[in-house]
Amino acid sequence: MHPLDTIKVRLQTMPLPAAGQPPRYKGIVDCTVKTFRAEGLRGFYRGISAPLVGVAPIYAVDFAVYAAGKRLFQTDEQLKLNYTQIFMAGLGSGICSALVAVPTDRIKLLLQTQPLTGPPMYSGMMDTAIKLYRQGGMRSLFKGTCACMLRESPSGVYFVVYEALQDLARRRSPAGNITATSTIFAGGMAGIAFWSLAAPFDLLKSRLQSAPEGTYNQGIRSVFRDLMAREGPKALFRGASPILIRAFPQTAAIFIGVEVANDFLDY
Structure with missing residues (x-):
């Protein structure tokens, strides 16, 4: 999914064009063509080392906290949770996984958005992490x-959609079981539901994390005020196309992996 992530980030963070000038990228196709012409295939994979390192702990925390949250509401293992309880467990998992995701997101964004002209500011994941730490300590990394x-706050919706669609699949199955097809569909739709709500927050996060120090002194509030004043509400959904294109296969793959792992561990 990383090539689509790079396109998404570049659409989200491109500067406003000067008066009478066209934008740097007209859309997802134009960004793809210009990235390939300027950097080749390698350009689509800028910053991939950071999410490769972070993806395992992020999703481990996400699903572990979700499982722990569900157990808080259960008096016994056979008790079926309602969707409000699932939402609360999912919300907690999203907040906790966000804490793990921040440094890898920050490093990834800086590598994806650094200028192509002149000597590179960052040469890789470790170089970026070291320079950020020297610049502002852990506060800069986070x-x-x-x-x-x-951005992760819609995680409650993410798990509610998944569980609701799987419940529907169980009711329609003669044996009362879920299938790989139902998992793919439920996981993909959960991803679309999540990212439809999270896209504006993701744009604000991308602009904040990729901006030079001191640009937004009040954090996400400053980013939001600046965006509303200069570009209007429509800009909140810039980069939403690659987000939604990748949402279905990405989250379908996540839930397939989780269900296969659960079946294996049960076995």
């Missing part, structure tokens, strides 16, 4: 924490 937590 810049955008509140924004990342806001």
